[in-house]
Amino acid sequence: MRNKQKQVQLRDVQDVIDVIGGRWRGAILASLCADGKRFNELKRDLGPITPRILTKELKYLEMHKLISREADDSAGTTVVYRLTKHGKSLDPLIEAIVAWGQKHREVVLSEF
DSSP, X not given: OHHHHHHHHHHHHHHHHHHXXXXXXXXXXXXXXXXXXXXXXXXXXXXXXXXXXXXXXXXXXXXXXXXXXXXXXXXXXXXXXXXXXXXXXXXXXHHHHHHHHHHHHHHHXXXX
């Protein structure tokens, strides 16, 4: 029974890593935590990402119901990307990742 429970937990961890893993997805989600952003605002936040890769990752996150793509007609025809309710449920996880990343950086840099 314990082995079965462990397998389920490992599958759950793998599911999370599959959805938010990769080079850009976590950063895109973190960028959208505060508020919605337009494509070029996201690109500016992320730096060296290409428009093609950003488009691909946004579609992936939208397909997984973590972000929504909303037309904003008040500013012409612009598109704003926002976290969905499901995407906002990642806020505590993203905050924990940020905190761990800061501590990890300190540990690694303290050895040099």
